[in-house]
Amino acid sequence: MPIIYLPIVRDNHPWASPFGVEVNAGRLAVPSIKERAIQLGASWHRVNGGVSWKAVQPAEGDPYNWTALLRLDRDIQAAQLANMTPIVIVDDYPHWATLNIPYATSCGPLRADYFDEYAAFLTALVERYKQPPYNVHYWELGNEVDIDPSLVAPNSIFGCWGNINDPYYGGEHYGEMLKAVVPAIRQADPDAKILIGGLLLHTHQSTDLTYGTPEHFFEGVLRSGAAPYFDIVAYHGYPSYGNVQVDYDLIHPVWAPLGGIVVGKARFLQDVMDRYGIDKPLFLNESGLLCTPPFVECEPPPHHFFEAQADHIVRSFTRGLGNGVDQVTWYTLNGPGWRSGGLLDDAQEPKLVYTAYQQLIKQTYGAAIPPMYMNHGVDRVEGYRFNRRTFVVDVLWSRDSTSRLVNVPSTQFLAAYTRDGQPITPVTVDCNVQISVGFSPVYVQLRP
Numbered sequence: 001m002p003i004i005y006l007p008i009v010r011d012n013h014p015w016a017s018p019f020g021v022e023v024n025a026g027r028l029a030v031p032s033i034k035e036r037a038i039q040l041g042a043s044w045h046r047v048n049g050g051v052s053w054k055a056v057q058p059a060e061g062d063p064y065n066w067t068a069l070l071r072l073d074r075d076i077q078a079a080q081l082a083n084m085t086p087i088v089i090v091d092d093y094p095h096w097a098t099l100n101i102p103y104a105t106s107c108g109p110l111r112a113d114y115f116d117e118y119a120a121f122l123t124a125l126v127e128r129y130k131q132p133p134y135n136v137h138y139w140e141l142g143n144e145v146d147i148d149p150s151l152v153a154p155n156s157i158f159g160c161w162g163n164i165n166d167p168y169y170g171g172e173h174y175g176e177m178l179k180a181v182v183p184a185i186r187q188a189d190p191d192a193k194i195l196i197g198g199l200l201l202h203t204h205q206s207t208d209l210t211y212g213t214p215e216h217f218f219e220g221v222l223r224s225g226a227a228p229y230f231d232i233v234a235y236h237g238y239p240s241y242g243n244v245q246v247d248y249d250l251i252h253p254v255w256a257p258l259g260g261i262v263v264g265k266a267r268f269l270q271d272v273m274d275r276y277g278i279d280k281p282l283f284l285n286e287s288g289l290l291c292t293p294p295f296v297e298c299e300p301p302p303h304h305f306f307e308a309q310a311d312h313i314v315r316s317f318t319r320g321l322g323n324g325v326d327q328v329t330w331y332t333l334n335g336p337g338w339r340s341g342g343l344l345d346d347a348q349e350p351k352l353v354y355t356a357y358q359q360l361i362k363q364t365y366g367a368a369i370p371p372m373y374m375n376h377g378v379d380r381v382e383g384y385r386f387n388r389r390t391f392v393v394d395v396l397w398s399r400d401s402t403s404r405l406v407n408v409p410s411t412q413f414l415a416a417y418t419r420d421g422q423p424i425t426p427v428t429v430d431c432n433v434q435i436s437v438g439f440s441p442v443y444v445q446l447r448p
Helices: 031-040 066-081 112-129 171-188 214-223 261-275 303-321 352-363
Strands: 019-023 044-052 085-091 138-143 193-198 233-237 282-287 327-331 381-387 392-398 404-409 413-417 427-429 432-437 442-446
Touching (some): 019 282, 019 352, 044 327, 085 112, 085 193, 112 171, 138 171, 171 214, 193 282, 261 303, 303 352, 303 381, 303 392, 352 442, 392 432, 432 442
Parallel strands (some): 044 085, 085 138, 233 282
Antiparallel strands (some): 392 442, 404 432, 413 442
């Protein structure tokens, strides 16, 4: 049966949706991709590669050249048409303002004596984009800032504020930058929200100190006294596919002891904040399941990889929202994406993961966040309850490949659906409805 992709119908009551996508620079304005964004129903668009300070002001003292951001203009306006709130990343610094250690690069920490110039640039940028037709109020200062520039190629797309030789890995210097520039942003736009440049957070406990201690970067930011100068803590998390049916989010060797990549990183960051007496929202603003050679043949990926992606997006995003994560973003909408991670294929047609994400958004639309843990008392079943206005939706899956029966009272049962939105016909036993719950998530709608 062919699947018809219909746009989500929104009512007049705004919902603080937690679901987002990233789209490679210049792609959201492509009509076919913009239409897929509308049909998906996500509410956030992380705009990477959009603002290059180097492109706008290549030489010190030059006037700002806003024509360098025409691609950004088109992407932001496309996001508005798709009912998505843009989060715009600012990076790619001019060489005249960076430390340029160990080589000249646009991907490196800014010199402290150029913080004022950066603040002036950000003020002009915010003034330009806070008003229609752009309406940008979320700004992310860097991307994967907890990486030392010596570990990547010059002019990398990463944020590169890391410092292997610093016990706090450059976090204090980044925090000093926030203290210098964020007041200017907020003066230009009192509604502005500042995100820490999404943390790679490679580990929570370094074992090879020749690469420094990047897990201390965020603590360095807080040690600098910069907590009042950002609003949201962003981080990233990607497992790789391994050609078996397992929960790839939970088995990562570094993060498994803390609850997996999504929840483990959130717990680690929350623990750091707790020690400094602060509490900020956590955004998982880059995530996906990747086909990573040479571990798996990825040209093309096997069919089960696409099934695994579809299971992963529902399981990991739902689990994250139920365990302290406030927003989740898939990288990328456009396809085929980095290591086949896109929601769309190379022809920009929906993959299984797109359909699964669309269904997750549809099933939980308007629900209170966070969802409540709910597995109906069945061992080895994991589930979370989203409370909508007139009914609840339980998202359930088996922790392993064994299917298990979940019983719900017949008087409460409304409907059940597969991961991809196909109706499930349950079995009625006495006064209960029995639903088979396997590795792929299912949705059960119940009266409260």
